[in-house]
Amino acid sequence: MKYDVCIVGSGAGAGPVIHELSKAGLKVVVLEKGPWLKTEDFSKDEMVATRRSIYTPNLKDECHVLVKQNKEGKWMRQSTYSSGRDFWNGSAVGGSSNFMSAYFHRLKPVDFRLKSEFGEIEGANIADWPIRYEDLEPFYTKTEELVGVSGKVVPHKHQEPRSTKDFPYPPLAENVFSTWLDGAAERLNYEIFQSPRGILSRPKDERKSCYYSNYCGSYGCSSDAKGSSRAALINDALKTGNCTILPNSKVFHLETDGNGSVVKANFYDSEGNKQFVEANTFVVAAQAVETSRLLLMSKNDEFPNGLANNSGNVGKNIVFSGGGVGSGQILFEDIDPEEAELINAPGVFVNRASQEWYVINDDAFSDNPMKGGTIDFVSEHANAVTKAIPLKWNDDGSLLFGSDLKEKMRSYFTEQRKFKFEIFVDWLPNDNCFVELDDEVIDKWGDPVAKVWLGYHEHDLKVGEYLAEKAENLFKEAGLVNVRSSISGGVSPNLQAGGCRFGNDPKTSVLDKNCKAHEVSNLYVTDGSFMPTGGSVTYTFTIYANAFRVANHLVNKLKPS
Amino acid sequence: MQSEEKWLLSRKKFVTSLLLSGAALQLPWLTACQDKRYFPGDTTPLSNHQFRVLQSLQGTLFPSDGNGPGAYEVNAASYVLWVLRDELLDPDENQYIIEKLDEFNAYSKDKLKYNFNDLNPREQHAIVEDVSKTKWGERFLSRMLTLIFEALLVDPQYGSNPDGIGWSWLEHDPGNPRPKESHLYPTILTLSHEV
Numbered sequence: 001m002k003y004d005v006c007i008v009g010s011g012a013g014a015g016p017v018i019h020e021l022s023k024a025g026l027k028v029v030v031l032e033k034g035p036w037l038k039t040e041d042f043s044k045d046e047m048v049a050t051r052r053s054i055y056t057p058n059l060k061d062e063c064h065v066l067v068k069q070n071k072e073g074k075w076m077r078q079s080t081y082s083s084g085r086d087f088w089n090g091s092a093v094g095g096s097s098n099f100m101s102a103y104f105h106r107l108k109p110v111d112f113r114l115k116s117e118f119g120e121i122e123g124a125n126i127a128d129w130p131i132r133y134e135d136l137e138p139f140y141t142k143t144e145e146l147v148g149v150s151g152k153v154v155p156h157k158h159q160e161p162r163s164t165k166d167f168p169y170p171p172l173a174e175n176v177f178s179t180w181l182d183g184a185a186e187r188l189n190y191e192i193f194q195s196p197r198g199i200l201s202r203p204k205d206e207r208k209s210c211y212y213s214n215y216c217g218s219y220g221c222s223s224d225a226k227g228s229s230r231a232a233l234i235n236d237a238l239k240t241g242n243c244t245i246l247p248n249s250k251v252f253h254l255e256t257d258g259n260g261s262v263v264k265a266n267f268y269d270s271e272g273n274k275q276f277v278e279a280n281t282f283v284v285a286a287q288a289v290e291t292s293r294l295l296l297m298s299k300n301d302e303f304p305n306g307l308a309n310n311s312g313n314v315g316k317n318i319v320f321s322g323g324g325v326g327s328g329q330i331l332f333e334d335i336d337p338e339e340a341e342l343i344n345a346p347g348v349f350v351n352r353a354s355q356e357w358y359v360i361n362d363d364a365f366s367d368n369p370m371k372g373g374t375i376d377f378v379s380e381h382a383n384a385v386t387k388a389i390p391l392k393w394n395d396d397g398s399l400l401f402g403s404d405l406k407e408k409m410r411s412y413f414t415e416q417r418k419f420k421f422e423i424f425v426d427w428l429p430n431d432n433c434f435v436e437l438d439d440e441v442i443d444k445w446g447d448p449v450a451k452v453w454l455g456y457h458e459h460d461l462k463v464g465e466y467l468a469e470k471a472e473n474l475f476k477e478a479g480l481v482n483v484r485s486s487i488s489g490g491v492s493p494n495l496q497a498g499g500c501r502f503g504n505d506p507k508t509s510v511l512d513k514n515c516k517a518h519e520v521s522n523l524y525v526t527d528g529s530f531m532p533t534g535g536s537v538t539y540t541f542t543i544y545a546n547a548f549r550v551a552n553h554l555v556n557k558l559k560p561s
Numbered sequence: 562m563q564s565e566e567k568w569l570l571s572r573k574k575f576v577t578s579l580l581l582s583g584a585a586l587q588l589p590w591l592t593a594c595q596d597k598r599y600f601p602g603d604t605t606p607l608s609n610h611q612f613r614v615l616q617s618l619q620g621t622l623f624p625s626d627g628n629g630p631g632a633y634e635v636n637a638a639s640y641v642l643w644v645l646r647d648e649l650l651d652p653d654e655n656q657y658i659i660e661k662l663d664e665f666n667a668y669s670k671d672k673l674k675y676n677f678n679d680l681n682p683r684e685q686h687a688i689v690e691d692v693s694k695t696k697w698g699e700r701f702l703s704r705m706l707t708l709i710f711e712a713l714l715v716d717p718q719y720g721s722n723p724d725g726i727g728w729s730w731l732e733h734d735p736g737n738p739r740p741k742e743s744h745l746y747p748t749i750l751t752l753s754h755e756v
Contacts, residue, residue, distance in 0.1 A: 035752065035753070036754050037752070038754060041744060041749070041752060043738045043739060043740035043741070043744055044735060044736030044737060044738065044739065044740075045715075045716055045739070045740040045744070045745065045746070046714070046715060046716075046735075047711075047715045047716065047719060047745070047746045048740065048744070048745070048746050048749055051711060051715070051746075052649075052746050052747070053649075054746060054749055054750065058649060059651075060651060081651075213736050213737060214734060214736050215736040222737075222738055346734050382733075382734070382736065384714040384727075384728070384731070384733050384735070385707075385710050385711055385714050385715065388710040388713070388714060389707055389710060392703060392706045392707075392710075398693070398694070399693040399699050399702055399703060399706075401621070401622045401623070401689060401693065401702065401706065402621065402622065402623075402624055402626075402686065402689075403624060403626045403628060405622075405623070405706075406623065406624070406626065406628050406629060406631075407628060409629075409731065410628060410629060410730065410731065413731035413732060413733060414731060414732045
């Protein structure tokens with residue numbers, strides 16, 4: 001059978017396309033590398049969620065090669081199989097959106113024209129987007145409605161324009177700590193607001209509302225409140241009868257006809273056998289690194305450097321999220337027992353954020369306005385083993401064991417609560433952050449793995465440290481102790497974008513403004529790969545919104561008359 | 562007093578009071594003969610002797626000292642056997658554990674002439690302290706501690722943390738739903754749904 005549309009991947013970049021095209025009556029086939037886990041398959045088993053490779057490939061079978069600069073300035077390569085550092089995020093129907101924390105901030109208008117607003121930065125490949133915020137706004141709204149975003153719009157100085165007054169779902173229940181932060185912010189004259197979340201606070205269709213399990217990020221949701229691509233969009237698309245999902249199907253090559261069109265997606269099935277599907281239009285949404293890898297692997301006479309890569313831009317300008325994390329503690333012995341009980345309440349969220357410094361206007365910091373970022377305030381994750389592991393180290397870096405270790409653990413788990421802040425600033429695109437095919441390491445099918453260069457720009461650290469100081473001030477004012485932060489050029493692999501940036505010039509971009517490859521007549525990319533700059537928020541909300549935008553374009557173009 | 566100091570003092574209070582009131586290392590639960598403890602019929606891929614060394618090492622790293630369960634109470638040694646038998650894990654990493662366990666015991670024999678499991682608790686503590694200061698030893702003992710933490714805190718259906726004693730001690734809420742037997746690792750990897 002020849003399908004109307006073949007979609008590679010099923011996460012946030014794919015879900016809107018699957019949903020909209022199926023609903024429009026187009027025959028859609030989805031090739032998902034991971035298994036098809038259903039809601040009833042998820043539990044709060046830390047072993048499955050984080051201690052073993054269940055939702056991600058086994059590194060023995062599939063790894064990455066990461067290239068980082070050491071202190072001496074040398075670029076050193078190491079496979080993740082060798083280092084044990086997992087660079088995967090979630091291979092399953094619904095992709096890593098099943099396991100996200102779902103902080104859903106929109107980008108701001110300035111994010112679409114970073115170069116025009118703030119100018120060039122030496123060593124960074126900053127480019128304006130070919131669309132404006134206004135072009136994406138209706139699709140943020142659509143995502144809020146269909147995926148389900150809860151929260152409360154609170155006006156603040158960098159609040160983005162909205163076509164609706166508020167989020168469709170009211171805010172989730174909060175920990176009393178949120179009011180501590182509110183008080184501290186008022187005293188410091190800082191603006192903070194309730195964080196929007198891609199989590200239902202009320203039921204929607206067959207999805208139940210959040211039941212405050214205390215285990216959200218890294219875990220599949222057992223009520224479908226979390227707006228994963230699977231729960232929010234794919235399940236609905238399946239009801240049309242137009243959508244076919246093929247799980248455990250790893251696409252390794254997109255074949256063209258010699259005239260600039262893709263005709264086949266070649267994939268390995270669960271038995272490792274080579275299969276293919278044919279379609280009229282192809283959409284790739286395998287997450288930024290793997291999307292670039294697939295295009296680079298799809299070489300032929302027509303595209304000797306990889307599909308859509310005669311310009312040499314595929315894999316270039318990968319971006320992650322700049323910034324870092326910080327934390328502080330509330331010691332129960334310092335507060336009333338009743339208050340300690342409230343602070344220690346599991347499940348309910350902190351849900352506070354600040355974008356006061358989304359653009360920094362501070363003469364002491366910079367002569368000109370500078371792009372800043374977002375601070376999200378969160379509680380420490382409840383994962384017990386993950387919480388215990390750092391406790392085996394003394395402050396001087398030596399190993400702690402025996403009764404001293406046990407007492408430290410008992411005290412940490414029962415006599416305090418840690419809260420954290422996460423700082424998101426632009427990861428400036430640069431020549432040292434890109435994806436190519438490794439020429440040594442192969443995966444279990446014998447294909448070259450992605451080699452990811454992780455170079456960062458020093459500017460990111462400067463901005464991150466500015467925000468960290470503000471966040472630390474807020475925590476201290478709120479009464480937390482042992483407040484500290486760490487800003488680095490380290491990479492969070494779950495925050496990846498770029499590699500196939502969109503733009504108007506085929507010489508400098510891979511995709512056009514509709515996310516169609518310049519060089520290929522029927523190839524679209526709808527994950528985060530399109531982003532020339534990433535903004536200063538987590539990416540999932542924008543990936544959803546942009547995928548709805550592209551889906552709208554595709555429906556108009558392909559819908560049967 | 563600075564808050565951080567207060568917290569550090571607070572968490573040391575229990576151990577300090579033990580030491581002052583009669584020296585923790587002389588308490589009966591710490592001097593119990595570890596060789597008399599539970600011994601599984603099959604210790605593969607460890608020899609019986611390696612298993613005894615492992616038990617003793619875990620007892621030193623995470624002792625049964627009256628402050629919550631020790632490694633023994635949470636079946637940490639059997640948990641390590643389960644890990645070592647797991648063919649999905651990196652075989653090199655599991656071989657590393659076995660090799661370093663032997664190297665650790667060899668250090669004990671070299672330093673104090675006896676297998677680690679035949680030393681008294683004070684000597685065992687000193688050997689672990691010594692080894693933890695070496696590069697290889699620090700990495701190995703760190704790995705051992707992570708395995709103990711897993712045994713202490715993963716779902717009891719995995720055979721450790723019996724009746725959730727680790728969770729109870731640390732007042733940890735493991736969340737719901739708990740995994741069905743068919744959805745435990747590694748069985749969950751064999752799940753399939755009709756397409």
